[in-house]
Amino acid sequence: MATVGDRDELPVTAPYTGAVVGTVPRCRPADVAAAVDRARSAQSAWAARSIEDRAQVLDRFADSVLADRERLLDAIQVETGKTRFDALTEVLDVALTAGYYAQHGPGQVGATRRDSRLPGLTRVETDHHPVGVAGFVEPWNYPLTLAISDFLPALLAGNAVVLKPAEETPFTALLAHELLVDAGVPADLVQVVTGEGAPLGEPLISRVDQITFTGSTATGREIATLAGKHLVDASLELGGKxxxxxxxxxxxxxxxxxxxxxxxxxxxxxxxxxxxxxxxxxxxxxxxxxxxxxxxxxxxxxxxxxxxxxxxxxxxxxxxxxxxxxxxxxxxxxxxxxxxxxxxxxxxxxxxxxxxxxxxxxxxxxxxxxxxxxxxxxxxxxxxxxxxxxxxxxxxxxxxxxxxxxxxxxxxxxxxxxxxxxxxxxxxxxxxSTDAPMGGVADSGVGRRHGPEGIRKFTEVQTVATQRGPPLVPAESIPTRFLARAATLGVRTVRELGRRWPPWE
Known part of the structure; x- marks a missing residue:
């Protein structure tokens, strides 16, 4: 984490005692801009690496989390005041999520053959490309699970990450960043920006290519409005009753x-x-x-x-x-x-x-x-x-x-x-069940984490249609009326073949 010039300090207190346990920089919009720029500069080289190589980094990170769990547990407890067992569930969740995407993620965003309505003439494939820089605004209640597990699939998909952790729990995120770098994630690829959410929200949303937020419904509505304003895709897990x-x-x-x-x-x-x-x-x-x-x-x-x-x-x-x-x-x-x-x-x-x-x-x-x-x-x-x-x-x-x-x-x-x-x-x-999507409906949000849905939301899907033979354009030598009849007959034939041999049989 770096800042542009000197910054005021933001104190972090321990719920167990009420004592200040440390401070972090109170970042400003200029720091967000610099963080996004650094992340974007590192993203191209990361995306150029094979997805299998990126998966190995996530696999090593899972091992690091388990090996260094005592430090993580201490940090989580100091910042949140939760029990040690509740803190352990976070550590185990991050290790499982990293391992899941390391094993299954490459197959969830690879090139896929799609059905063509013109078999023999058109070959159709889709592929998933990283969106670029993914932004994350995460809460204090699960500072390891919700901050880190959420962006692991974004990294695997080839993206850079800018994380704004809750002001109550920055040290857990910073420790996890250290473990990510040790596992092989380029240091500039994941940026952590500390400070309050209100002054940093729009500067982040206006510069990233996707935003993920977990928190209250009221704040989620504000983030959705900003995402719409800047045409940024948003995944929001909000409140519940x-x-x-x-x-x-x-x-x-x-x-x-x-x-x-x-x-x-x-x-x-x-x-x-x-x-x-x-x-x-x-x-x-x-x-x-x-x-x-x-x-x-x-x-x-x-x-x-x-x-x-x-x-x-x-x-x-x-x-x-x-x-x-x-x-x-x-x-x-x-x-x-x-x-x-x-x-x-x-x-x-x-x-x-x-x-x-x-x-x-x-x-x-x-x-x-x-x-x-x-x-x-x-x-x-x-x-x-x-x-x-x-x-x-x-x-x-x-x-x-x-x-x-x-x-x-x-x-x-x-x-x-x-x-x-x-x-x-x-x-x-x-x-x-990390292979199954999880998220809310109605006032509980939009989007999903976990499973194929949890990684594909950090990608842009591209369709490539390859033609065999001449391009499908009207021939100048054939009357338009004849072409219209032939095209209509062709569509009717395709529909009838689909009825006789449904694709799901």
């Missing part, structure tokens, strides 16, 4: 265990964690009591050792949102079944895992994303009502369905309007 549906035949032991973890992982500061649980009435009381008991058993701790279940919130601003949502719920008549308190005895930003019941639809926590350790449980008369309640939101990121009938579970999953649904799981199986 994720529901879980528990049917009467579900394995309650498994459902409670998974949903407690899926609700309070990273202190609920997770885009695919659960904030709403709808339970069929015959098992509601039992599920509620078990869920509350399991929530009560969650341990909090500010430690760099494995052990505590729930870590800290990241900032005073984030804890204020959680407190305001719970206070509003209480004022409107909701019942706090457990939790609902600050835990200053553990650390300055800790908040107890909280379960709400009887939450009115008018409450803030019923409609807006809390992004903290707060979950609502609600009885529903049947599965249809559960699906209707799950869909009663402007968001559509992730959902979970619990039932002993897996076929019924898949059917219900297909009726929930979200980008992904886990059946009889919280989200680990879905997220860990």
């Amino acid at each position: 994720n529901p879980a549906v528990v049917l009467a035949d579900a394995d309650l032991d498994a459902a409670v265990r998974a949903l407690v973890w899926g609700s309070y992982a990273n202190a609920g500061q997770l885009c695919i964690s659960f904030e709403r649980i709808y339970v069929e009435r015959p098992v509601y009381d039992e599920f509620r009591d078990r869920f509350v008991s399991a929530t009560d058993a969650q341990t909090l701790g500010a430690t760099f050792d494995y052990g505590p279940d729930v870590g800290s919130l990241v900032s005073e601003a984030q804890r204020s949102v959680v407190e305001e949502h719970v206070a509003d719920a209480r004022e409107r008549g909701a019942t706090v079944l457990t939790g609902g308190r600050r835990r200053d005895d553990v650390g300055p930003l800790f908040y107890e895992p909280t379960v709400l019941a009887d939450l009115p639809e008018s409450a803030t926590a019923a409609t807006e994303e809390t992004f903290g350790p707060v979950v609502t449980v609600e009885p529903v008369p049947d599965a249809q009502a559960a699906v209707e309640r799950a869909n009663a939101t402007d968001y559509g990121l992730h959902a979970s369905v619990w039932t002993a009938d897996r076929e019924r579970g898949v059917d219900l999953a297909n009726r929930i309007r979200t980008g992904s649904v886990s059946v009889n799981d919280a989200f680990v199986g879905m997220w860990g």
Whole structure:
């Protein structure tokens, strides 16, 4: 990371203690311009290398992440205040993602033969070329997973990268950059620009060739507007109000265990964690009591050792949102079944895992994303009502369905309007299936990460049609009326052949 001239310092604080642990430059638009220029200068040589060569670099990076995991875990915990196990999930995710694209990515963006409607005359192929420089504006809640995993496929596709990490978590990104360079990524190819998002957003979007953002829906709308203004393709994973549906035949032991973890992982500061649980009435009381008991058993701790279940919130601003949502719920008549308190005895930003019941639809926590350790449980008369309640939101990121009938579970999953649904799981199986796309619909965003979709969005698709024989242009010696009849007969013949021998058979 380099700056143009001297810059003010931006302090970084540790959520566990509130102490300043370091500073980074408060970059300005000129720094963004310089970073994009440096990245663009390095991109051509990188794209000229074979994709297999680039894949080997990603493979070495995966090994480096695992080998240097202790330093990464320390950096993640210092900046976010999450538990060590939650930090480990980031390290493992980055290693898996790098390994996946190193192994499968080259086949996902190579030249592909396409069907021609003029067989024998026209040979059609498509190929994927890098867009150039890809920009990334990433959040604080998963500073390794969301910053680094998102741009690994962009690198493999032959692009350069400019990353603007969250101002709360720059050191994790800088450490990952060090490991990337050690693995063979040219130093100028990946640029890290530190500072606040507002003054750097448009300078970045106006200069890059693609922008990826993970964060709030409100900010996502602003980025989409800027991307449209500058005709830059955008991939946006935004907010969520994720529901879980528990049917009467579900394995309650498994459902409670998974949903407690899926609700309070990273202190609920997770885009695919659960904030709403709808339970069929015959098992509601039992599920509620078990869920509350399991929530009560969650341990909090500010430690760099494995052990505590729930870590800290990241900032005073984030804890204020959680407190305001719970206070509003209480004022409107909701019942706090457990939790609902600050835990200053553990650390300055800790908040107890909280379960709400009887939450009115008018409450803030019923409609807006809390992004903290707060979950609502609600009885529903049947599965249809559960699906209707799950869909009663402007968001559509992730959902979970619990039932002993897996076929019924898949059917219900297909009726929930979200980008992904886990059946009889919280989200680990879905997220860990790196070959499958993940992202949101409606107010939860556009675009996908993971799988072929996660690398192809960083490419421009080019079609090359090669003609055998003379070019397909009207012959001057043949009357136009005859050509029109012949062309129409040809199209009818192609359609009839397609009906007799469909391509999917």
